[in-house]
Amino acid sequence: MGFGMPMGFGPTQLLSRQDVRKELELLDDQIKQIDALEQKMRDRMSQAFPRPAGPGQGRGQEGSRDQRRDQGAPKPQTDFRQMFEQMNKETRSELEKILLPHQLKRLDQLSAQMRMQNVGFALMGGDVARDLGVTDQQREELRTKIEEIDRETRQQ
Numbered sequence: 001m002g003f004g005m006p007m008g009f010g011p012t013q014l015l016s017r018q019d020v021r022k023e024l025e026l027l028d029d030q031i032k033q034i035d036a037l038e039q040k041m042r043d044r045m046s047q048a049f050p051r052p053a054g055p056g057q058g059r060g061q062e063g064s065r066d067q068r069r070d071q072g073a074p075k076p077q078t079d080f081r082q083m084f085e086q087m088n089k090e091t092r093s094e095l096e097k098i099l100l101p102h103q104l105k106r107l108d109q110l111s112a113q114m115r116m117q118n119v120g121f122a123l124m125g126g127d128v129a130r131d132l133g134v135t136d137q138q139r140e141e142l143r144t145k146i147e148e149i150d151r152e153t154r155q156q
């Protein structure tokens with residue numbers, strides 16, 4: 001049970017989709033709480049990963065780096081991972097307060113479906129498929145399996 005989403009796509013983003021909201025039968029009050037949670041997470045991401053000043057905004061690149069350091073932006077990869085793990089835990093805890101148990105379970109299923117699709121699509125084309133030597137037959141089998149998982153998940 002978790003939200004191991006790719007960077008830039010998490011449970012609150014999934015919950016912002018109208019089709020997901022409809023499927024989970026979210027109430028207006030739940031939607032307001034989810035929207036507030038999503039904004040809170042966006043604000044935290046903006047603080048953790050500030051955008052460097054553009055041309056003419058600040059003291060150039062050195063000033064931007066100093067500014068990021070002063071704002072406490074994490075630098076090493078492990079800091080990023082720890083921060084994302086902490087944010088995922090906090091988001092999960094908040095969602096457990098907002099969603100009913102059956103809604104949370106279905107959200108987990110939809111999240112897993114998205115992860116499977118992302119892995120499947122990575123294996124069907126591009127550098128990952130080429131590096132792994134994925135054949136056309138394997139791509140077709142994978143496409144069929146993804147469609148099968150998608151149908152099963154929707155039925156649940």
